Amino acid sequence: MSFDASQVYQPAEDTFLLIRAALAEVKPEDSVIEIGTGSGAVASAVQKAAPRTIGVDINPHAVAYAHAVNGVETVRSDLFSAVSGMFDLILFNAPYLPTLPEERIDDWLEYALDGGVSGRDVIERFLPQALSHLTDTGRILLLISSLTGLSETVSLCAACGADAAVCAEEEVEDGEMLYVLKIMRSLV
Ligand SMILES: C[S@@+](CC[C@H](N)C(=O)[O-])C[C@H]1O[C@@H](n2cnc3c(N)ncnc32)[C@H](O)[C@@H]1O
Incomplete structure (x- = not known):
């Protein structure tokens, strides 16, 4: 299948x-799915483990780029x-940027960044x-930004019956923070 690399998030x-967070979390026997694989860089690193x-x-x-x-x-x-099927580890570097309708660009890269007005549309x-594709002891690693709203995203998880805690973080430009949330089904 052909592809245009300029339309793939690098x-x-x-x-x-x-x-880094996924390699610290993954076990060799895990069945793993990366949603929003983009270039395939994350899935490629994880599949070695x-x-x-x-x-x-x-x-x-x-889809074509990550495979080829x-x-x-x-x-x-x-x-x-x-x-279909259930997974032990689900990974997603979500489109997390708050985006107004007039800021949208009509191309495939838009899907990599556009989180809707709140930044949380795709995450919701x-x-x-x-959670419906997660094994009982499965884990989700979700990457978001401080622009997405950390406490709001943790609350969304709670509303779905899941606990979320930051397992990795990093400051990027202008004080923006990136967070990886480890999400598991609540025990109660
Ligand atoms: C921020 S990029 C991350 C790409 C790659 N995982 C990485 O970390 O470099 C988000 C990816 O999610 C994909 N995506 C956005 N909405 C999606 C959806 N509803 N279903 C599947 N993939 C989606 C985008 O096309 C994009 O490749």
Whole structure:
């Protein structure tokens, strides 16, 4: 399948933070899915530790690029709509930037960044779907920014019956923080 690499999100600080957090979390026997795999950099690093790793993206260029360039088994899907099965580890570097309708650009890269007006539109759809594909002891690693709203995102998890705690963080430019939230089903 052909692709246009200019339409694929290329690895940046958020990618590398998620890779570090995922490699600290993953176990060899885990069944792993990366939602929003983009270039496939995260899934490619993780599959060396856990061979049962797949990547999903809504962007057809990303699906083709991640497979051709990074050797990731990929599925084109809007979140979990074309995915079946349960996973021990679910990864997502979400489109997390608050974006006004007039700021939107009509291309595939828009999907990498645009989190809607709140920055949490895609995350709100992702959380219940991810929890329904998570094994009992499974973990979700979700990368967000301080611009997304940390406490608001933790509250969204609680509303879905899940506990969330920051397991990795890093300051990027202008005081913006990146966070990786480790999310698990609440015990009660
Ligand atoms: C911030 S980029 C992260 C890319 C890559 N995982 C990384 O860390 O470099 C977000 C990715 O999520 C994908 N995405 C956005 N909305 C999606 C959806 N509803 N379903 C699947 N993928 C989606 C985008 O196309 C983009 O590739």
